[in-house]
Amino acid sequence: MVRTQIQLTEEQYLQLKQLSLRRRRSLATLIREGVERVLKDSSAPNLEEARRNALSVAGKYNSGKKDGSVQHDRYLDESYLP
Numbered sequence: 578m579v580r581t582q583i584q585l586t587e588e589q590y591l592q593l594k595q596l597s598l599r600r601r602r603s604l605a606t607l608i609r610e611g612v613e614r615v616l617k618d619s620s621a622p623n624l625e626e627a628r629r630n631a632l633s634v635a636g637k638y639n640s641g642k643k644d645g646s647v648q649h650d651r652y653l654d655e656s657y658l659p
Contacts, residue, residue, distance in 0.1 A: 583608070 585593070597604045642652060 593604055593607055597607055600607070640652070642648070645652060
């Protein structure tokens with residue numbers, strides 16, 4: 578591990594300290610978990626997960642159109658007309 582120094586507001590410190598006592602985890606552990614969450618949220622999307630998500634909705638909805646797979650662009654365009 579790399580040792581680093583950070584500055585927290587007094588309120589942040591007090592809230593983290595209380596949380597660490599409630600969860601019985603060290604302040605450092607909570608801060609590392611917070612850093613992990615920020616890094617995960619800001620990282621590039623996982624393409625495999627995006628693919629699974631897209632495939633999970635494929636065929637899930639029915640438009641009632643028999644030629645939807647061929648004429649999808651036309652139907653989409655028509656849906657945006659006033």
